[in-house]
Amino acid sequence: MNRFAIKLLVFVVFAGLTHLIAGYHMNGHTDTNYLRFTPSGNKGLIMGNSRAAQAICPDDLSAHEGLFNAAFALNTSPYGEAYSAYLMKQLNQQDKDQFFVFCVDPWSLSSAMNPETGEDIWVEQSKFMATTSTIADPNWEFILEQYSYGWGNIIREHYRPTSGMYLHKNGWLEVMREYNQERATKRRIDKLGGYKREVFIQNKPSKNRKVWLQKLIREMKSRGKVLMVRIPVHPDFFEMEQTFWPGFEKEMNDMASKEGVVFWSPRALNEELYFNDGHHMNYKSSHRFSQLLNQEIEAVKQGGRR
Numbered sequence: 001m002n003r004f005a006i007k008l009l010v011f012v013v014f015a016g017l018t019h020l021i022a023g024y025h026m027n028g029h030t031d032t033n034y035l036r037f038t039p040s041g042n043k044g045l046i047m048g049n050s051r052a053a054q055a056i057c058p059d060d061l062s063a064h065e066g067l068f069n070a071a072f073a074l075n076t077s078p079y080g081e082a083y084s085a086y087l088m089k090q091l092n093q094q095d096k097d098q099f100f101v102f103c104v105d106p107w108s109l110s111s112a113m114n115p116e117t118g119e120d121i122w123v124e125q126s127k128f129m130a131t132t133s134t135i136a137d138p139n140w141e142f143i144l145e146q147y148s149y150g151w152g153n154i155i156r157e158h159y160r161p162t163s164g165m166y167l168h169k170n171g172w173l174e175v176m177r178e179y180n181q182e183r184a185t186k187r188r189i190d191k192l193g194g195y196k197r198e199v200f201i202q203n204k205p206s207k208n209r210k211v212w213l214q215k216l217i218r219e220m221k222s223r224g225k226v227l228m229v230r231i232p233v234h235p236d237f238f239e240m241e242q243t244f245w246p247g248f249e250k251e252m253n254d255m256a257s258k259e260g261v262v263f264w265s266p267r268a269l270n271e272e273l274y275f276n277d278g279h280h281m282n283y284k285s286s287h288r289f290s291q292l293l294n295q296e297i298e299a300v301k302q303g304g305r306r
Contacts (some may be wrong), residue, residue, distance in 0.1 A: 024137060031147060033072065033128065035167050038137040042068035042092055044224060046081075046171065047216070048103025048231070049074045055231045056101065058170040060290035063298035064099040069171030071103065073197070075123045078108045079213040082122065082130035087216065089135050091223075098224030099297060102217060103231050105250055106245040109210055110203040120208050138225045172286075179274045179282045188234055188278030195240065205245050210255070218258050226261040227300050228252060232269035232289065234278035263297050295298035 026034050043066030046056050052071035061067050070077075070090055077083045092098060113118035124130055128146045132139075166174045220226050228253065233241070241248065249265055256263035269292070273285040281289060 013114065022300045023209055025305055026143060026147075029163065032163070032165050032167045032173060033146070034125055034142055035169055036070060036072070036090075036171060037139045037142045039134055039135055040068040040090060040169075040171065041176055042066055042090070042098075042270060044068070044098035044100050045070045045087060045091065046101045046103065046178075046209075047071060047079075047084075047087065049077055049105070050173070051105060051107050051209055051233070051280060052101075052103035053173040053233050054283075055170070055286050055289055056103070057174075057286055059168075059172070060287055061294045061297060063294050065168070067099060067101070069173075073170070074107055074191075077131045078111070078124060079209045080120075080124060081212065082127075084216055086129050088219075092264045095221055099301070100208060100217075100219075100220040100224060101214065101293070101297070102181065102220075102226065102228045104213070104228055105230060105233075106205065106241045106248050107199065107203070109204040109206055109213060110199075110245070112202040113204050113207060120206050123224055129159040134142045134190055157274045162213060174283050174286075175276060175280070176283065179276070179284065184274070184276055184282075185278060188236060191277045191279055192236055192240065200240065200244055203244075205248075209258045210251070211274070214259065216254075216263065221259065221261070225300050226259070228256050228261060229261040229293065229294060229296075230263075232266060232273055232281075232301075234275045235270050237275075237278045238267070238270050262296070262300055264293075266292065 002023060021275070028035055044053060044064060046058065046067055046069040048071040050071065050073040053073070058065075058069055058073075059068040068090065068114075070087060072083075077086075112123065113119065114121055132142050132146065134141045164176050166176065168174060217226055228259055230236075230249070252263050252265070269289065271287060274282040275285070276282050
């Protein structure tokens with residue numbers, strides 16, 4: 001074997017080992033979605049978008065331990081066929097005493113509409129949540145197809161994280177940002193403007209997404225208890241959502257009543273909690289909200305509510 005071939009072999013072996021080692025270093029610092037595609041060993045699920053991902057910490061839910069926060073983001077996990085397929089892959093198929101928290105808001109049940117047909121545009125179908133087929137650890141499919149940085153960065157971020165966000169093994173996305181009223185106000189104004197220019201104009205309440213939500217509720221009811229929740233937001237955001245979908249709460253109450261489940265919408269907390277941008281809770285408020293949610297879960301498990 002000539003010298004060039006030896007060098008090439010050494011390089012290939014070294015590169016292969018580097019990638020193998022990097023794969024085993026993926027964690028909540030290196031990617032803020034990866035752990036949702038590894039086995040969770042859950043005893044129930046928390047569902048919704050980024051509002052839920054940041055607001056609900058399963059560690060605070062002692063009334064039913066082992067819940068997994070399976071919420072992603074607005075354009076990744078609205079209720080629909082793709083999100084339902086992911087949830088069924090992450091679902092504990094054996095346990096019949098589980099608990100399921102469905103986080104609902106106007107955005108998780110709305111769609112941009114095709115201007116010619118008036119039908120839903122299923123934006124999530126092209127996202128990683130829909131295209132990643134496996135739940136595994138390590139999840140080589142996710143790493144190969146979705147991790148867009150050099151693999152050496154995996155090891156670097158594992159030991160020296162820089163993003164300020166951490167995805168816990170239980171699915172909670174912790175944004176490690178201390179609350180600052182002036183900065184939070186600026187972010188809220190910017191995010192509200194973005195929603196009003198884009199989502200508010202493009203999206204419409206979706207009957208089809210409501211159907212998928214109802215299907216999921218019925219599926220999960222056969223496996224345990226269910227609670228529907230509208231997560232608090234800053235009053236400015238709540239006002240915009242009321243304008244976008246005035247009858248939203250009545251429709252959710254009607255669905256909950258029809259399915260025999262509880263719908264909890266703690267509006268008073270809109271004024272009491274702190275939000276990093278009006279839409280997402282500050283991590284300290286997330287703990288407080290999760291503790292209040294824990295009381296609701298306990299009440300539902302006991303056959304009633306507070």
